[in-house]
Amino acid sequence: MGPQTIAAWTQLYAAVGLLAAICSGCALLKTIYDIRTGVIAPPQGSGLSRLLWFPKVWLHFQLSYLCGFPCILAIAILYAHYIGFAEFIPS
Numbered sequence: 094m095g096p097q098t099i100a101a102w103t104q105l106y107a108a109v110g111l112l113a114a115i116c117s118g119c120a121l122l123k124t125i126y127d128i129r130t131g132v133i134a135p136p137q138g139s140g141l142s143r144l145l146w147f148p149k150v151w152l153h154f155q156l157s158y159l160c161g162f163p164c165i166l167a168i169a170i171l172y173a174h175y176i177g178f179a180e181f182i183p184s
Contacts, residue, residue: 094183101180109169116161124154 127133133153136142173181
């Protein structure tokens with residue numbers, strides 16, 4: 094692989110990693126907001142009901158994160174198009 098190809102792949106991976114971190118942070122903020130507003134109400138009962146509440150919160154976080162995936166994919170494709178798809182072909 095040439096140096097330009099390695100640089101293009103490195104920049105693409107760094108950009109997607111940054112976008113994934115931003116998306117994860119936004120999903121975390123949305124989950125915290127939903128807990129505080131009562132959309133995902135914490136249980137008031139026993140320890141078992143509290144233990145079963147955590148998978149519900151985790152699923153809510155994962156669904157919020159997956160809602161950002163189309164944006165990450167679109168930005169990555171636009172970035173690859175901007176650089177030029179030919180730069181990503183190892184030769």
